[in-house]
Each structure stands twice: as structure tokens, then as C-alpha cells.
Amino acid sequence: MAVLREWGLTLGKWAGRPVARVQEDSGDPEVARVRTAAASGDWATVRRVLEARPESEDRTELVRAVGDTAGVERWITGVVEAEPEAALPKLVAGFRHISWGWEARTGARAQHVSRDQFELFHSRLRTAEEWLYEVAEREPGWVSPWLGLQMTGRGLQVGQLTARRRFEAAVRRDPYHLGVHQQQLQQVCAKWSGSHEEMHAFARDALLAAPGGTALGHLVAMAHIEHWLDLDRGADAAYMRRPEVTASLREAADHSFRHPDFVRSGGWLQVLNTFAMAFSLAGDSAGARECFTASEGRVTESPWYYINGSDPAAAYKEHRSAAGR
Structure with missing residues (x-):
């Protein structure tokens, strides 16, 4: 599995819909500038x-x-x-x-x-x-x-x-x-000597302890993805389709990117991409479609590389189409 890289992102239009592409920055031009300077x-x-x-x-x-x-x-x-x-x-x-x-x-x-x-x-x-x-x-x-x-x-x-x-x-x-x-x-993930229970509790507690509009909603979505990754085929899909998982994602979305105080800065694109994938796996097409629309084709490598390590943008596009976007 690919090593986590947390900056990704986008661009382009085709037939009126954003073309999904991964780019080595987070929409911040200073990322590319500082990398070029560091390389030289x-x-x-x-x-x-x-x-x-x-x-x-x-x-x-x-x-x-x-x-x-x-x-x-x-x-x-x-x-x-x-x-x-x-x-x-x-x-x-x-x-x-x-x-x-x-x-x-x-x-x-x-x-x-x-x-x-x-x-x-x-x-x-x-x-x-x-x-x-x-x-x-x-x-x-x-x-x-x-x-x-x-x-x-x-x-x-x-x-x-x-x-x-x-x-x-x-x-x-x-x-x-x-x-x-x-x-x-x-x-606190199970793969690092934690547990699913500890991971989910940490994610929700951190979210609810933060003010509305926080990017920390990402933690709840990512915890469900981590749980999904740890399960065998069949059990993974069944887990994501549980009503309590969908309810958890909706609660986190309401407290984060759906909140009127949510600011598009820092890791906001990764928040939207992570919710897009989590809602897609949960079968919540409306929730996924909302995130795909808001991300405008801007693809962060994480978490999509969990589905397609060689082409995260392809995973994004496949799930975007399935959501009717």
C-alpha cells in the first residue's frame, strides 16, 4: 500500500465538469515554490x-x-x-x-x-x-x-x-x-496497537470538543475508512452500509464542512475528499455527490489511493460517476 502523502489536488474542465487530477500541492502556490527552492x-x-x-x-x-x-x-x-x-x-x-x-x-x-x-x-x-x-x-x-x-x-x-x-x-x-x-x-488505530473502539471514540470526541466548522470532521470519516480497510472483502462493505455508520458521517459532516463557519483553508480539500469516499462506500449518494461537487475535481491522493494506489484520480472519478455527479 502506498505511503501516505497528504497534499494532493486538481484542475481543468471538460464538458462542463471538472477533470479529476492529482497535483502535488494543496491549492497553495507556496507549496510548489518551497519545494522548488528546497530541491535546488x-x-x-x-x-x-x-x-x-x-x-x-x-x-x-x-x-x-x-x-x-x-x-x-x-x-x-x-x-x-x-x-x-x-x-x-x-x-x-x-x-x-x-x-x-x-x-x-x-x-x-x-x-x-x-x-x-x-x-x-x-x-x-x-x-x-x-x-x-x-x-x-x-x-x-x-x-x-x-x-x-x-x-x-x-x-x-x-x-x-x-x-x-x-x-x-x-x-x-x-x-x-x-x-x-x-x-x-x-x-490509536488497530494497526498501530490501538483498537477500532479507541479510534472511533477519539475521532468523535475530538470533533465534538471543537467548535462548529472545524476540519476535524475528517477524523470521523477517516476512522470509518480505516475500519473498512481492516476488514475482509464482504465484511468491509457490510460495515460501511450500517445505518449507524451513515448517521455518524452525517453528524460529522454537519459539524464540519456543512457548518456555516467552515473555512476553505489548510486541509479543507482532504476533508471533502475523505467524506466523498466515506459517503460513497456507505451508499449515501447524496452525501457523496455534495462532496464531489464542492471539491470541483480536486483530488487528494489520500484516501483515494486506498482504492487505486497507482491512480487515485481514477478512483475519484469512478465513485463520482456512481454518485451521479
Whole structure:
């Protein structure tokens, strides 16, 4: 199964209907700009783009984009050494070593990953942790190092108690940060030593504790998709068609993207794509159609790659057609 990448998205029109396409940004032109600068080792531009954003969801998306860029590891250590008192280079170095670590491990199942791959994976994550803890000490109000530590913690298997403490540290700094909650949702999934019950409870509690219009409705839809993924063929479809699943999705939608205070920023497109897939699997054509219309053909790779790993846009189009859109 493909490794999760959280920025995707769109464009184009054909016969009056948006053409579904996946693109390596979230509709934010600064994502492409910062990636280009990172690929060429242009730290001045990377710094300028990152410093122009508040230390929140918007900046963490850009930092993760830099971290996902191949080759950053070849120059970022030099920047860290040249600016020993600066937090931002260490933050970028930490996120690059997270992505670089997962590159070493690959997306294969554990039994197909060699000992050497695991050792390199863990070594890079431990280096990331060192930098991220330094950032957290230098900038105690920043949420981004704690988001990174959630990611390293899962790879290093720090355990549920430590993982929960890292999540709590992050939400003290940004209570409704979608990325932080997404990481904790993964932490309490059955595949990461959690359970379906814990996962669903976390998703709903987080949603209802947040103000109306929050992006955290995504957690409820994603929890149902994670549950669906864990079931055998036949049982998975039966689960998604349960009336209580549809009711749960509608409640979450009403509290998030259907709410008048919902803002199209940050991860809003992934919220719509995730609900579109969940409503489709649940057989709620009206709910799915609403999300497909609102997303205007803009396809986020997650969660559609769970259906078609090589062509998420094809999965989006297939389910959009089935919903009558």
C-alpha cells in the first residue's frame, strides 16, 4: 500500500465538469515554490516562505513539503551548523530525516523490510528526534516540532503513553490542528496497537470538543475508512452500509464542512475528499455527490489511493460517476 502523502489536488474542465487530477500541492502556490527552492538548495527562499507563515497548520504543511523533497539532507546540515542558534533549520532537518527515514524503510510490510533497512530507518528517526527536541526547547510555543515527534514516535514505537503525551503537548499549542489529530488517529488505530473502539471514540470526541466548522470532521470519516480497510472483502462493505455508520458521517459532516463557519483553508480539500469516499462506500449518494461537487475535481491522493494506489484520480472519478455527479 502506498505511503501516505497528504497534499494532493486538481484542475481543468471538460464538458462542463471538472477533470479529476492529482497535483502535488494543496491549492497553495507556496507549496510548489518551497519545494522548488528546497530541491535546488536555496535556503534563503525556503526560509522566506516559511517565515512568512504563522506557526500553525499552514506552516507545518510547507515544512512537510520541504521535508518530503529529495536531496534536502545534502545541504540542510550545513545550514544548521552555520546557524547554531536558529530553530527553523533544525525543524527542517528534523522533518527531512523523518521522510528520509521512511524512504529507507519503504512502504513494504514489516516482514519484507530487511534488518539493515530498519536500522537505517531508526537511525534517521532518532536524529530527527534530537533536532525536534532542540526546536521544542528553543521555541516552546511552536506546534510543529511536536507534530514531528508524533511521527517519529510511531516509527520508533515509543508506546501509547509517550505518544499520548506528545499529542497533548501539541494540542496545548494548537487545539484544533488537523495534522496533529491525524497523527494521533493513526496512533490509536488497530494497526498501530490501538483498537477500532479507541479510534472511533477519539475521532468523535475530538470533533465534538471543537467548535462548529472545524476540519476535524475528517477524523470521523477517516476512522470509518480505516475500519473498512481492516476488514475482509464482504465484511468491509457490510460495515460501511450500517445505518449507524451513515448517521455518524452525517453528524460529522454537519459539524464540519456543512457548518456555516467552515473555512476553505489548510486541509479543507482532504476533508471533502475523505467524506466523498466515506459517503460513497456507505451508499449515501447524496452525501457523496455534495462532496464531489464542492471539491470541483480536486483530488487528494489520500484516501483515494486506498482504492487505486497507482491512480487515485481514477478512483475519484469512478465513485463520482456512481454518485451521479
